[in-house]
Amino acid sequence: MDGLFPSDEQLGLLTDLYELTMAAGYYVQGMARWPATFELWVRRLPGCRRYLVTAGLEQAVHYLTHLHFTAQEIAYLRAHPSFAHVPQSWFDYLRTLRFEGDVWAVPEGTVVFAGEPLVRIEAPLDVAQIVETYLLTTLSMQTMVASKAARIVWAAQGRGVVDFGSRRAHGPQAGLLAARASFIAGCSGTSNVEAARRLGIPAVGTQAHSWIMAHDDETEAFRRFGTVFPQACTLLIDTYDTLTGVRHALASGVPFQAVRLDSGDLLTLSRAVRCILDEAGRTDARIVASGDLNEYRIAELVRAGAPIDLFGVGTEMVTSRDDPTLGVVYKLVAIDTPHGHAGRFKLSPEKRTYPHAKQVYRQRDAQGQFLGDRIALATEPPPDTGNWQPLLVPVMRQGQVVYPWPDLHAVQRYCQHQLAELPEQYKHLQGDEVYPVEISTALQTSVPS
């Protein structure tokens, strides 16, 4: 019986088989150590996204610093029929293989757009190839969730949003990753206790319908909860009837901090509950709402002035339900062969790519608001007029982390700044103004016509 948990000790084979066959092929052909440059970017935004928020870099770098092949893993490959003709020396070599390359990346919590490299890997061809699958899965999942969460937090217009999604995430680890990504994008906490413990962020939540249903009487259920949790207590009032529920909460004598609504017409119910609380002198009591919420429903509730103080969001956020994938790609853009350095690219109209290592420069106005981005060759200087700053920074050099790793609260604050600097017209949930991203002249002319 297997929990199917990844672990630091078993990272070598967490990749697609073809990455390893190609690595062996490069080795036999004497190409394995050719210096290669790969870049990772989102090919195009999902139709329902207007910008992205990067996340997942910490887990990607964790992988790169821990990647190795155990004797057991190597034995598995040795016995796999595809590798029957691969010489023993490759398997010996694999035992010592580590990621000792350079990494440039856009810091987590940065607002980015389609086509902009988020990560650049400069490493020997074989190891740069092997890491593809893991980098794609970890960066695309967290970036997808952070991008969705940013929309939800924006829709809440200053009211709090918390992550309730672990039970709907794609497995136990996905729940941890989603809690992390949604916190970066502005959620104030998560219901996932292990995520909260590991990440040092608030764990939130108090009771479910089953607590109420385990008692014969709702008022008694509240009263008993209050004796154990007199502080920070949120009572769930919709098990039988929401308006009766809030009266039972008041009658219980529990000094609750908040009540939670989890079903029904949240606008009408929140207004009625607010009245009942206020009439009872509990103007300080907060109202939490949950139940199939997304950015559109939250925006409607906020627009209508629903007296809701905190939104608990689950399924829609952690699965990015309206588009549960990001078209992230990882492509070879340059390689040093014995004949010299050569750019690599594809010309096909749908999947066009540009060669060589790149940098993204972002221009701000005097107030710090984003004006537009320029994708350029990494060797180009920044444009010499206007206030332009590079997005990609050095993260690893020769396999060592050179980036001063921020804690997650700092990443969240940085992300808040980024979102504040993104002009409002690009943040509306639906809208057709497209943020300007241009390709530098030097990059355009690097492709033979």
Place this chain on the structure above:
Amino acid sequence: MDGLFPSDEQLGLLTDLYELTMAAGYYVQGMARWPATFELWVRRLPGCRRYLVTAGLEQAVHYLTHLHFTAQEIAYLRAHPSFAHVPQSWFDYLRTLRFEGDVWAVPEGTVVFAGEPLVRIEAPLDVAQIVETYLLTTLSMQTMVASKAARIVWAAQGRGVVDFGSRRAHGPQAGLLAARASFIAGCSGTSNVEAARRLGIPAVGTQAHSWIMAHDDETEAFRRFGTVFPQACTLLIDTYDTLTGVRHALASGVPFQAVRLDSGDLLTLSRAVRCILDEAGRTDARIVASGDLNEYRIAELVRAGAPIDLFGVGTEMVTSRDDPTLGVVYKLVAIDTPHGHAGRFKLSPEKRTYPHAKQVYRQRDAQGQFLGDRIALATEPPPDTGNWQPLLVPVMRQGQVVYPWPDLHAVQRYCQHQLAELPEQYKHLQGDEVYPVEISTALQTSVPS
């Protein structure tokens, strides 16, 4: 830096905070050890599913058998403000808490429908509550993917389907879980090497566009690959131009087993490639197709007679893209209080539930084809006329596994039988015949009107 991997040693806090506050509340109120029955089921099928295939039970049971709380985890809870008034004796008690209850479940690979209990937990109220979040996430994710994969395999009508989705899964563990679930539902292998190693299933795949692009010449790229992998070699022919690509593959002299198409009009291209291969005397060479495939596109290709032998499916399958969540719920259905045994249920029209432990009986015709299901009280005997069989079987008793655990190949064969016994009219991708599931009279009358 944290990879955010779950592990056997850190399962206690992989749950929502409210499960733990409720557990502490039950303890203080003297209710923690009251025998409780919870059931887990899918409330309604996603609009684009007509049946489900269960998966994830092994990981759920792995969790139940390994669940415990470490000193470090308990210290975290002790310091959390919500638990400030919880007595020390609960934290001491938590140190010894294990899952020692009974579990009934529908075996993995079974065809099931909305409303049917997939798992029944009979355990003390506190521990039965704590396990909710983990059971939901692990069973819903794999059942969702297996159900999607079954449609894709059905659409392929006997042609092979393999899992190429790890890079698009929601994190590294989700890739492992998706490989497992899709294999149960009939995929013949996965590109994820770690999944293949751990699960004992075939690892598939040979080369990506980057192999071709790392060489100056496509024919040379093929030739060099063939020298290292003369057996089981699949050449990727669409990097520049598919029809030129297949000619280069032939010209390379590599004794390839298959060619792969990853873009373009797969019907037209597969036909043209088949002609070129046949004219060259390579009638034995197989054609593999991949690239944004789902059950609808595969059905179209099969209907049109595209000469494709194997489909590689990624994003759409492992994220269940058209509905990336299942409305799985876990509800208290009965509890033994000091006043006696009592059923628990909700009457609200949208979220109606039935009380008490249940069994699902399935009726077959003389040929073994499913006729319909009946959800009944667990204490009811099977209907006495017709060929009815129970779906839920004992899996754990008093915390010990009592189910002879099948290997994954056996689960896959069982699932093939199940799908063969599901009448064809319920398997079409779109259709409106609804499989009959009835509620037994005794169960209906167990709810006070």
